[in-house]
Amino acid sequence: MKLYFTNYFFILFLCFFSEITLAIPKIGSQAPNLSATLFTGKTFEINKMKGENLLLNFYSSYSKHCAYEIGSIETFLERHGSKIKIIYIGVDRPQDKHRVERMTKIYNIEGFMLNEAKINEGYEKPPRTPRAILIDKNGKVISINVGAKTPKYFKELETFIYNN
Numbered sequence: 001m002k003l004y005f006t007n008y009f010f011i012l013f014l015c016f017f018s019e020i021t022l023a024i025p026k027i028g029s030q031a032p033n034l035s036a037t038l039f040t041g042k043t044f045e046i047n048k049m050k051g052e053n054l055l056l057n058f059y060s061s062y063s064k065h066c067a068y069e070i071g072s073i074e075t076f077l078e079r080h081g082s083k084i085k086i087i088y089i090g091v092d093r094p095q096d097k098h099r100v101e102r103m104t105k106i107y108n109i110e111g112f113m114l115n116e117a118k119i120n121e122g123y124e125k126p127p128r129t130p131r132a133i134l135i136d137k138n139g140k141v142i143s144i145n146v147g148a149k150t151p152k153y154f155k156e157l158e159t160f161i162y163n164n
Contacts, residue, residue, distance in 0.1 A: 025133065025141045026141065027141050027142070027143060027144060028140065028141065029140070029141055030139050030140060030141075031046050031054075031133070031135045031139050031140070031141050032046075032119075033045065033046050033047045034046050034056075034117055034118070034119055035047075035117065035118045036112040036113075036116055036117035036118065037112060037116070038087075038110050038111065038112050039101045039104055039105070039110070039111055039112060040110060042110070044087060044110070044112065046135070046139065047139070049085065049135070049139070050137065050138065050139050051137050052084070052085050052137060053083060053084040053085070053134070053135070053136060053137055053160070053161050053164065054084070054085050054086075054087070054134075054135040055084055055085070055086045055087070055132055055133070055134050055135075055157070056087055056089055056132065056133040056135070057073065057086060057087065057088050057089065057130065057131075057132045058089050058091055058114070058129050058130065058131040058132070058133075059088045059089065059090055059091065059100060059103070059111070059129060059130060060090070060091050060092055060129040060130075061090070061092050061096060061099035061100050061103060062092065062096075063129045063130060065129070065130050065147060065148035066129055066130045066148075067103075068148055069130055069148050069149045070103060070107050070109070071107065072149060072154065073086060073107070073109060073149070074107040074108060074109060076154055076157070076158075077108075077109065080158060080161060083161040083162065084157075084161045085110075086109060086110075087109075087110055087111060087112070088100070088103075088104050088109050088110065088111030088112075089111060089112060089113075089114050089117070090111060090112065090113045090114060091114050091129055092113070094113065094115050097113050100113060130146075130147065130148060130149070131144065131145065131146050132144070132145040132149065133145075134157070134160070136164055137164065142160065
């Protein structure tokens with residue numbers, strides 16, 4: 001009976017969170033607008049980021065891959081921060097906001113919680129984390145990376161930002 005209840009609760013949990021809308025635009029398309037107040041209090045809006053390369057990194061504080069890559073992203077920003085803006089988007093439960101906020105402060109990366117964002121049409125169901133969406137200076141989606149970022153990924157990202 002206890003096992004049945006645990007499985008039932010888990011299925012309900014998945015059904016609830018599968019209804020959250022997250023950004024997964026199509027490669028080559030204009031990035032649909034997404035706006036939110038960052039943990040720092042500043043306002044963020046994709047439509048106002050034209051002229052800057054932008055990397056949206058969907059993050060869960062419960063993901064070992066997300067935890068692994070955050071230090072690499074901080075190092076990348078230290079070296080190339082003038083060429084790209086990186087925004088962390090927490091996909092944790094609202095009651096775990098403090099976990100995501102703490103990580104963005106420790107690693108000096110701007111971010112917000114997805115459930116607090118204003119999302120326009122053009123977005124699909126939630127992605128697996130970590131997921132990164134690279135948007136060029138014209139607001140066009142260049143790539144979508146799923147899974148932990150490797151040294152090869154960072155080298156390709158570096159090549160992109162210095163050639164665009």
